[in-house]
Amino acid sequence: MQNQLFFPEIIQIEVTSFCNFNCKMCLRNFQKEEYQNIPIGLFKQIAKSVFPKLKKVVLYGHGEPLMHPEFEQLVRITREYLPEEGKIEFTTNASLLVPSKVDNILKCGINKIIVSFDTSNIMKLKEIRSGIQEDKVLENLAYLSKQKQAGKLPELAIETVIMRSNLHDLPYLIEFCNEFHINSIYVSHLLVYDKSMLSEILYLTISKEAWEISQELVNKGWEIFSKTMLDPNGEEVSIELLENAISDVPEIWERIREYNIEINPPLIFEASKKMDLVNETERVFKKAQEIANKYGINLELPDIFPKLSERKCPYVDRKALLIRANGEIAPCYNFLHNHKLLINNHERDVKQISFGSLQEDSLDNIVNSEGYQNFRNTLLDISNNIPWSGDCLFSTRNCFYISNNDSDCYGNHPGCNECLYSVNLVRCIF
Numbered sequence: 001m002q003n004q005l006f007f008p009e010i011i012q013i014e015v016t017s018f019c020n021f022n023c024k025m026c027l028r029n030f031q032k033e034e035y036q037n038i039p040i041g042l043f044k045q046i047a048k049s050v051f052p053k054l055k056k057v058v059l060y061g062h063g064e065p066l067m068h069p070e071f072e073q074l075v076r077i078t079r080e081y082l083p084e085e086g087k088i089e090f091t092t093n094a095s096l097l098v099p100s101k102v103d104n105i106l107k108c109g110i111n112k113i114i115v116s117f118d119t120s121n122i123m124k125l126k127e128i129r130s131g132i133q134e135d136k137v138l139e140n141l142a143y144l145s146k147q148k149q150a151g152k153l154p155e156l157a158i159e160t161v162i163m164r165s166n167l168h169d170l171p172y173l174i175e176f177c178n179e180f181h182i183n184s185i186y187v188s189h190l191l192v193y194d195k196s197m198l199s200e201i202l203y204l205t206i207s208k209e210a211w212e213i214s215q216e217l218v219n220k221g222w223e224i225f226s227k228t229m230l231d232p233n234g235e236e237v238s239i240e241l242l243e244n245a246i247s248d249v250p251e252i253w254e255r256i257r258e259y260n261i262e263i264n265p266p267l268i269f270e271a272s273k274k275m276d277l278v279n280e281t282e283r284v285f286k287k288a289q290e291i292a293n294k295y296g297i298n299l300e301l302p303d304i305f306p307k308l309s310e311r312k313c314p315y316v317d318r319k320a321l322l323i324r325a326n327g328e329i330a331p332c333y334n335f336l337h338n339h340k341l342l343i344n345n346h347e348r349d350v351k352q353i354s355f356g357s358l359q360e361d362s363l364d365n366i367v368n369s370e371g372y373q374n375f376r377n378t379l380l381d382i383s384n385n386i387p388w389s390g391d392c393l394f395s396t397r398n399c400f401y402i403s404n405n406d407s408d409c410y411g412n413h414p415g416c417n418e419c420l421y422s423v424n425l426v427r428c429i430f
Contacts, residue, residue, distance in 0.1 A: 014061020205390035306423035
């Protein structure tokens with residue numbers, strides 16, 4: 001029996017890589033690439049051949065979508081070729097989303113607009129999103145809210161990057177969103193592209209499982225240490241007490257082997273110094289969730305520790321792909337463009353990945369090629385097929401397999417062994 005051919009359900013298209021903001025956490029500050037808009041002819045070619053089979057099109061990539069001079073036309077083309085029940089959404093900084101553009105876009109049947117907005121504290125917002133005209137953004141957001149209340153926009157959402165500098169603003173941001181009748185808030189940790197950003201990190205890269213077992217070993221170590229010391233009277237403790245202290249150590253190591261967990265002492269030591277911040281982040285997240293529940297707002301929070309058993313590739317899991325502005329097929333947002341990444345005490349060279357170009361081949365051929373199918377099948381069971389380098393001692397010791405994304409130590413190409421998206425620390429918004 002012939003295998004059924006694969007076709008994605010969601011396509012994300014980078015309509016432009018230009019942007020009118022200079023946000024402090026953005027990759028654009030740390031790379032040198034030529035920006036481009038997708039040609040309207042190429043977009044229409046893709047729409048005709050691809051969109052009729054889709055459930056959703058996301059018009060957003062590495063730039064501000066409304067910087068494309070023909071964005072409204074792109075939306076009209078998308079609606080023309082999508083099935084009637086197909087959904088259209090995009091993420092924007094809202095600076096260019098003036099009422100006249102909103103009206104034109106909504107006539108095409110947009111289903112969701114997501115606004116990037118990191119804090120309701122305007123002074124902090126100006127520091128985070130350099131170039132913002134806060135009055136204009138708030139006016140545009142208010143108009144969007146009005147259209148949503150009038151039933152012309154099904155969903156209005158906020159996307160925010162959570163950092164040390166805006167952590168305590170999160171509960172107030174939810175109050176702000178309630179006033180603007182916003183449906184959902186998507187919260188993501190930041191990716192670190194430069195040492196200046198390290199102090200903003202609120203998450204840990206060692207797994208939850210490794211952290212918990214390491215604490216058992218640490219506590220057991222102190223117990224054994226105390227049992228081997230002389231008591232106040234100068235008498236040695238009994239061998240029986242020492243034997244009792246070490247009796248369950250083999251059981252702990254058996255669980256480590258059973259769960260296929262590795263222990264990374266350098267990262268665990270660093271994590272122990274950050275536990276006050278971790279606990280505070282958990283407290284703020286809990287408070288924010290309570291406020292969101294009160295108002296009926298969908299709040300999607302990232303994890304703080306990776307959970308190995310829950311790893312998954314958002315793009316593979318949702319049957320999604322990403323198309324660059326030049327028509328090339330990227331498997332995910334992480335592999336969309338070349339960039340440096342600071343993770344696990346080292347620098348990682350992340351190279352853009354392409355499985356083919358829609359200027360040269362059909363999407364059917366590209367996604368059913370041996371290369372893409374092997375990649376996809378591996379990620380369908382990422383927990384077993386891809387190592388997690390945050391738990392590996394070698395990830396902090398200049399291991400060859402963590403210097404770039406060419407491959408991992410299991411032999412997979414490309415390497416997803418340090419993907420923060422796969423462990424729900426950094427979120428894919430689509």
